[in-house]
Each structure stands twice: as structure tokens, then as C-alpha cells.
Amino acid sequence: MPTPSSAPRGVVAPGRLFVDQHGSVAQLHGVGVQHLDGLFYAWGEDKAHGQTFAGVACYSSPDLATWTFRGHALAVDPAVPDLAPGRVIERPKVLRHPDGRHVMFLHVDSPDYADARVGWAVADRPEGPYTYLRSERPLGHASRDIGVFADADGTGYLLSEDRENGLHVYRLTPDYLGVEEIVSTTLTPPSDHPAGPHGYESPAMIEHDGRYYLFGSELTGWATNDNKVAWAPSPAGPWSDWADVAPPGSATYDSQTSTVVTVRGTEATTHVYVGDRWDPDDLAHSAPVWLPVRVADGAATIEWLDAWTIDPVTGLVADAEVTA
Ligand code: GAL
Numbered sequence: 001m002p003t004p005s006s007a008p009r010g011v012v013a014p015g016r017l018f019v020d021q022h023g024s025v026a027q028l029h030g031v032g033v034q035h036l037d038g039l040f041y042a043w044g045e046d047k048a049h050g051q052t053f054a055g056v057a058c059y060s061s062p063d064l065a066t067w068t069f070r071g072h073a074l075a076v077d078p079a080v081p082d083l084a085p086g087r088v089i090e091r092p093k094v095l096r097h098p099d100g101r102h103v104m105f106l107h108v109d110s111p112d113y114a115d116a117r118v119g120w121a122v123a124d125r126p127e128g129p130y131t132y133l134r135s136e137r138p139l140g141h142a143s144r145d146i147g148v149f150a151d152a153d154g155t156g157y158l159l160s161e162d163r164e165n166g167l168h169v170y171r172l173t174p175d176y177l178g179v180e181e182i183v184s185t186t187l188t189p190p191s192d193h194p195a196g197p198h199g200y201e202s203p204a205m206i207e208h209d210g211r212y213y214l215f216g217s218e219l220t221g222w223a224t225n226d227n228k229v230a231w232a233p234s235p236a237g238p239w240s241d242w243a244d245v246a247p248p249g250s251a252t253y254d255s256q257t258s259t260v261v262t263v264r265g266t267e268a269t270t271h272v273y274v275g276d277r278w279d280p281d282d283l284a285h286s287a288p289v290w291l292p293v294r295v296a297d298g299a300a301t302i303e304w305l306d307a308w309t310i311d312p313v314t315g316l317v318a319d320a321e322v323t324a
Contacts, residue, residue, distance in 0.1 A: 001282070004017050007019075007307070008322055009065070010066045011318075012309065013255065014289040014307075015277060016287060021067075024055075027044045027047060027048070028057075029046075030090050031043060031044040031092075032092050034095070034096065035262075035272060037126075039060045041127065042060075043056050043092040043093070044059070045057075045092065045284065047284040050283055051078055051283060052087060052088060053088060053089040054099075054212065055072035055076055056073045056074040056089065056104070056106075071128075071129075074132065082117075086111065091103045094126065095150050097175065101124065101305075102124070102125070103156075103177065104121040104130050105120060105158060106119040106121065106135075116137065117135040117136060117137055119132065119133075119134065120135070120177055138179040139179060143160040144162075145161040146161070147203040149206075156176045158172055160203075165199070169183050169184045169235050169236070170183070183237075184232070185199070186199055186242075200219075202255075204216075204258070204259045204260045210290045212231060212232050213229055213230070213231050215227060216228055217257055217259055223278075225251055226250070226252060227246065230243070245300065248322045255276060256278065258275055263288060264315065270317060271292070271300070272291070272310065273289075273290065273291050273292070274288070274290050274295050291303070291305060292308070309320040
């Protein structure tokens, strides 16, 4: 894949790279995003070492488009087996606990992806540094791609891919530092996977007008596919059939879901699909594909925009002009 060009700072241009305040390509891969204290914080996989762990990079932005590198929230640590050089750490996601602590969730793995565990780290400040706690297979289940969701009442959920059994939604313990129980599990249609259970991966959840939307992709590694979305009256389901997020055959505009960010503005609540266009030969230059989500009556879809901005106060999206 040719190296994508960079977007001008202050504009989201799907398929083009974000650069930080130093002009370096922002390592916003497999990213988790939260709006905290008037800023968007993003925690991404630093792909400087390719597939293996080079740190969780933290960025902040007032507008989802102008990113400032805040350092590594979690660094490589030869003294901690899960964080040692050569390990795999993916899809960092953070929730701020109601008590003010920041809890980071990680896909922790071996280079052959056989470990399939979830890791936890905590910090007082969003940008860290985070203190690594431990990893586990939640309730004994394999766990690779993860997402997180906090409901309005503070209940936290871990979304986790377990291809033997399906995509699980786990309710977290009240302190977010463990899982309590599986509240729902979804599978891909049996016709798609006659060999047995198989759920979606790269999970993300949002709430809109009392409905919960769960996004995910098929399990095709770094290759992209038509990502899907289902809805339910609660994180416990029952989940609707899965529908396409983007025009079928577009492979979700050649991207895979990383998270979906909710911007609750004074004029609109806007959800932003945050996806990765992985380049397996140059993961550090994998391009972000971020697009506003249209949510209505159980459907959540994205449409292509060349370039756009969002007003973080009103929540309104506007087209932007960028030169090639
Ligand atoms: C994908 C997954 C990515 C990464 C990749 C490695 O299925 O969504 O996060 O793990 O596989 O091949």
C-alpha cells in the first residue's frame, strides 16, 4: 500500500494520516477515545515496532482533529512479562471510573496470539502514566479484540471476541477491575460459519435514544470486511439481526472498527465511527478512517466524506475543504 498523505491539522480526512504537534504521524491505531474535562483523549497502539508492543501512545484534542502527543501512557517494560519487548498489546481502551480513576483495558497476547487475555492498568490522570495490574482470560474465555462501554448509571461493560463461543458483553465489577458475568453473547449467522460458533471482533458500543448499538467486524485479520451493527434495548440484548454499517462490498470504506465516539453537543448528539485501514507492511502508517454515524430507528450507518470537522460544543458536523 502506498503511504497515505497527511491531513491538515484541524481537519478529519478519512484515509489520510493525522500528524501531531511535532509533525509526526499520530499513532492512533486500535484506538480508544473518551471526552474528559473538555478534551478528547485517545490512547492508541504505537506501531513503531510493527506488530509487537512499542507502547500505548496518548494524544489529546479539542476537536477530534488537532492531536497533541502526550507521551506514552503505558510503556514497554522488560520487567513485566505482559509488557516485555516482543509481546503483543492491542486495542487500548480507557474508562473513567465514577471514583475518578482511569482504568485501561488491553488485549494482551503472545506474538502467535495464543495467550488471548485481557489486561488492566490504572492511572489518576487520563494521560497516565498507567500502573499495570494484571491480565486474565475473563471467566476462563479466550479474549482477543476488546471494546468498553460505560452506561449512564456508571455500569461498565467489556466487549470481547471469543471465536469459540461468540462476541461477549461482560458486565464489569463495580470497580471496573474485573468482570462479573456475561450479559449477552452474539454470533455470526450459522450460514456464514458452518464450522461452528464465530462472533464478530473489533467490538464497539454506543447508546442513542435508549437503544444500544453494537458494532463489529468479521474475523479477517488485517484485511478489511463489511463491518456490521446490531441493536438492543439493553447491553444484555436481545440483539437484532446484524446489518451493514457501510455500503456492502465497500469493506466499510476499507476499514475496521476501532471504537465509536459519542459527542453530546448542545445541538446534536453525534457519534463518530473510528476505524483503521491497516497496512500490514507498514502498520505505523495505517490510515484512520473516521466518519460521522447516522443513527435512527435501529440503523447506524456511515457515509463517505472527503474531509470534515465537528464542533465539540454544538456536536454539529461540517464539510471541510482539503487539497490533495
Ligand atoms: C485483527 C484484529 C487486529 C489485529 C489483527 C492481527 O483480526 O482486529 O486488532 O489483532 O487481527 O492480525
